[in-house]
Amino acid sequence: MLKINISKFDIEEIKLKKRKEKDKKIYRRLQFLHLKHRNKTNKEIADITGVCADTVTDWARIYSNEGLAGLCQPINYDNRSAKIDDYINRIKQDIKDNTISTLSELQDWIKKNYSLEIEQSWLFRCCKKNSICLIKKPD
Secondary structure, eight states, rough: OOOOOOOOHHHHHHHHHHOOOHHHHHHHHHHHHHHHHHTOOOOHHHHHSSSSSHHHHHHHHHHHHOOOOOOOOHHOOOHHHHHHHHHHHHHHHHHOOOOOOOOOHHHHHHHHHHOOOOOOHHHHHHHHTTTTOOOOOOO
């Protein structure tokens, strides 16, 4: 689990932003930071904010890499889908040829082979939308 540090100064800024934020998606991200500061687990945060635990992990990674400004940027999902759409059939074949069995492995594969960085929660939705099935590794 990714450990993030939120200073007292940052938490005050987060509280102010939360009061003013109109976009529900960004509000949830700010709420995530507030809950993380209160030592809630990713599962608890996911339940409270109404997202999956992978999304909470993605938010932690964004905050760790890009700070509050990066976390508060709205995401244009249409842009991302257009980038990966060109590779869907090749990715399906990659999964068969290379026995990719987890979202994490697929995420790393796409980054390495197609130079696309995709959050795991978004990748899960993309796989579902495009009927992409991961292959279980034989025991």
